[in-house]
Amino acid sequence: MSxxxxxxxxxxxxxxxxxGRKSAQRLAFFIMGMSDEDALPIAHAIMELKEKARFCxxxxxxxxxxxxxxxRDPGRNREKICVVEEPSxxxxxxxxxxxxxxxxxxxxxxxxxxxxxxxxxxxxxLVERVKKQNVSEVIIATNPNTKGETTAQYIFxxxxxxxxxxxxxAYGLPIGGDIEFADEVTLSKSLEGRNEM
Numbered sequence: 377m378s379x380x381x382x383x384x385x386x387x388x389x390x391x392x393x394x395x396g397r398k399s400a401q402r403l404a405f406f407i408m409g410m411s412d413e414d415a416l417p418i419a420h421a422i423m424e425l426k427e428k429a430r431f432c433x434x435x436x437x438x439x440x441x442x443x444x445x446x447x448r449d450p451g452r453n454r455e456k457i458c459v460v461e462e463p464s465x466x467x468x469x470x471x472x473x474x475x476x477x478x479x480x481x482x483x484x485x486x487x488x489x490x491x492x493x494x495x496x497x498x499x500x501x502l503v504e505r506v507k508k509q510n511v512s513e514v515i516i517a518t519n520p521n522t523k524g525e526t527t528a529q530y531i532f533x534x535x536x537x538x539x540x541x542x543x544x545x546a547y548g549l550p551i552g553g554d555i556e557f558a559d560e561v562t563l564s565k566s567l568e569g570r571n572e573m
Contacts, residue, residue, distance in 0.1 A: 382408065434505070436481040436498050438463045446470075446479060453477040455512040459502060459531060461485045461519060469517060477515075480505065485523035486530055494530060503534050513541040520547050520565070 382404055389400035407415055431437070432444035439445070446452060456477030460466050466479050482497045494500075506514060516531055518524035528544055535542055547565035549558055558566070 431481075431483075435479045436463075436483055436501070437466055437479060451476070455510060456515065457502070457505065457511055457513075458515040458517050460517050461524065461527070465517065465519075475515075477513075482518070482527065485518060486527045487523050497527075499531060499534060502531065503538070506535060506538055506540055511540055513543060515543050515545065517545045 385404045385407065386397070386400045389395050389403050390397055392400075395403070407418075428440040429438050430440070432439045432447055433442050434447040435444060437444045437446060453476050456475075457480050458466075458469060458475055458477055459480045459482065460469065461482050461484060463481055466481060469475055469479075480498065480502045482499065482502075484492050484497050486492055486494065486497065502514075505511070514531075514535055516528045518527045518531075532542055546569035547562065548569055549562065549566050
């Protein structure tokens with residue numbers, strides 16, 4: 377197949393994360409088979425997202441207002457801030473329905489090799505929030521990989537002089553997992569983060 381509207385859609389869909397050529401082809405043909413009534417709302421939702429979405433002025437979550445609904449919610453614990461790398465991480469934590477504090481989205485993780493230095497992230501804004509607001513704890517929930525650990529350590533060093541409690545999410549074995557299949561790093565983190573029974 378060369379050129380044409382279907383090939384163009386396939387090419388565009390492969391630009392999405394996790395979508396390879398075969399998945400893009402399946403999606404393109406599925407979309408082609410949809411009725412206009414079903415396909416147009418998808419196109420409209422994409423355009424509306426691109427037109428209206430922006431970053432919250434407080435936490436840098438994605439919103440269609442100046443300040444997101446989480447930051448405006450009077451029921452949130454304003455003394456706690458959970459720091460995440462991306463808005464998608466915030467959604468996952470929020471879906472647990474356990475955490476009731478505020479968030480701060482860094483919009484990435486430190487990676488000097490890739491040119492992502494502290495000034496490219498929202499770390500300065502986090503430090504200012506902690507200075508200006510009555511924050512008792514900052515929970516660092518960056519990913520448990522090299523970039524996430526480097527970012528967590530950098531944030532810790534920046535916040536330590538402010539005297540705020542700084543905690544890191546625990547790592548460990550997944551529920552239902554077997555110890556024999558765990559790698560050494562996961563198992564060591566599980567032992568380090570153990571809780572008293």
